Amino acid sequence: MTNKTVTRRGVLKSGAVAGAGVALPTIFTASSAAAYTNEPTGSSVVLGFNVPQTGPYAEEGNDELLAQQLAVEHLNGEGDGGCLNTFSSKALQGNGILGKKVEFVTGDTQTKSDAARASAKSMIEKDGAIMINGGSSSGVAVAVQGLCQEAGVIFMAGLTHANDTTGKDKKANGFRHFFNAYMSGAALAPVLAAEMGKERRAYHLTADYNWGWTQEESIVASTEALGWETVNTVKTPLASTDFSSYIAPVLNSGADVLVLNHYGGNMVNSLTNAIQFGLLDKVANGKDFKIVVPLYSELMAAGAGENIKGVLGSMNWNWQLQDEGTKAFVKSFGEKYGKPPSNSAQTCYAQTLLYADACERAGTFNPCGVVEALEDFEFDGLGNGPTWYRGADHQCFKDVLVVRGNENPTNAYDTLEIVEITPRAQVEYDPEHPMFAGGDLGQCNPGA
């Protein structure tokens, strides 16, 4: 059927073809003339908004998208200008960025690292996006941040709470405005001590993945520093929907506080199970049983409904804050979309403005210029009061909120009440703190 003999001529022929094949790719190495990846040459500049539009965090993602569109409007001088009027830096004129009109493309991360990277890559390679913003999960944030570092564009993280994003996975081209698990612990601990006393026994249920572990580690460390005792820490699979079998042992463990290191649908389900078991009506060790949810969001609060009443947690930002930046943002968001923004929406809005402002101040879109302008940048007027973008790890430092599920909500959006605004100084930490050590920012990469 086939002729399998090897001839001298055949070998020579195939050798020549293989040689040509190996030599061929060298024509690709010719570098283009641009100074950096996706240098905008026309009259407009493209930003990429990469948010989960399907999957478990789709609601958060769509809220982020609304805020990002609002930010683009404000940058282009449409609408009421929002936070441009309250922002302490006055570089932005409402005429786009560096005189170029802002356009945007959107993508769906599906809350999967792979899909998020594919979508970010298509924005960079196809649409010429010069900055990627958004996301609602730490896994995605770390994955996309790594990609942006390699491709030579700026990544302005959306909602990502794990310590690793600006810890062991930090990158020079990536910036995080959102707070992190360590800050949650540092902000929550004093409030917990004041509300529940210093002699408590805590039981942790933790979502079994990276974010859950860093949060558990942070909360255990800060509560043990208060004098609390950690009875047990139990990992729950991320895909669980019924937590009854995890809640039952809590009752007999001798614990009097349950800490739920869960997020999104997980948290809604585990909290509901805990309430069904009547944990909050129990008395253990002579004290009222309490539940703590270290990371809250408006959307989770809405999902958990009645069950959330009286439960303590922390947040990056809340629309009920009374500073000028918050009021301006909530006003324009509310007028446009008829509801208050969530804290993930706020972080994406602020990140987009911060990026635009950094370009203006640097006078270029070159990522290295932007990095320099953002590092150790002090600003105010975007919500949360005076804020500092630390140069050492690209993490923002600002006040952190401790919130409680509202006992008597007056409307559908009034589910959380602010218990305390923890001042920035209390949540600051050393960049080489053990929970964050091991990373390396590296050099800014302009690509090309």
Place this chain on the structure above:
Amino acid sequence: MLGLNKKDTSLLIIVALLTLLAPFILNPFPEGSAMAQFNAGYPDLMQRFVIFGIFAIGFNILFGLTGYLSFGHAAFLGVGSYSAVWMFKLLSYNVIPAIALSVVVAGVFSLLIGFVSLRRSGIYFSILTLAFAQMSFALAYSVLSNPKFNLTNGETGLQVYADDPQILQGANAPDLPHLFGLPMRATYTMDVGAWSFDFNAGYYLCAVIMMVVFYLAIRIFRSPFGMMLRAVKSNQQRMNYTGLNSKPYTLAAFVISGMYAGLAGGLMAAMDPLAGAERMQWTASGEVVLMTILGGTGTLIGPVLGAGFIKYFENIFSKINDNVLHSWFAFLPDGLEDAVVFLIHPFIGKGWHLTLGILFMLVVIYLPGGLVEGGQRLLNRLKRKKTDADDAPSGKTEPAE
């Protein structure tokens, strides 16, 4: 040529031309025009087309030939990716050892899973493979990523850090996946008038590998071994009664398709050095089943077409948003424009799953043989028209065969 008959040779040549000229074929619309939204000729998507093409070709060797429906092939893809990234971490960023190891590891892994799963057939086999894949996913997602023994880095995904050993990494070697110094990311952009075409080194590496494995698949399809696999599909019991042991054949097919999946996984990591656990989830396994059925089960080129079709929808349709729609329909009066956008809205952006689902249903109902059958019907119709035209003047009736 190369031991193929004429028809297969021309098929191979067509595939080769399509893959090599993909940068032109996939970018038919000028840059900046309204239709540029539908251009798919950017490096990442082109790489995905061929990588998932390889994955689907391999899956088709098992499903198309033996009829064994595996719902766990994503596990091999994931294992391939993880082994490739570990090669980057331990040896160097050169893609050759990474791709080689990913094929080997996936082969061994599929031997283990295949050995157990192939004890059953039909739905039980599918469930067993699904169970194994979900187990691997859970292992990768949390069990094997605890701080004490971190093999997969969990949700974040395995990636290369600056403090990894990389013992073979030369001082001047690029700090990203490369083939003997040629970075996979390197792209040469050719501007022709309003058009621009991207030639990406990584894409061409994948394309060459795809042509090789496509050739291999043709040889398997046409070999006595392939005939045995078809026999398994048509009636395994009768085959057993004649005294043939079909198990080694099915196991070999399973391992071969597992190695194809591992190769695809390795290439994915080589194009983008990160391996995430979601790659192993059941949705990813389901996706390759869809690709194969959509393109045409048991055909040679079908799976490649199906892979391209699904990836195109995932990457192009999901990025059309309301703003884009408004710009398309801006010529309509305001009220009408809003109405049209409102009508189309559910099918684009986050609704791409819906569009894909409808198309999938249409294909399965009207073209059970997949896109390949659609192509054949179209071709037949054209041929018939042509022959009708030729026959008309003669006016003679001839026997059909």
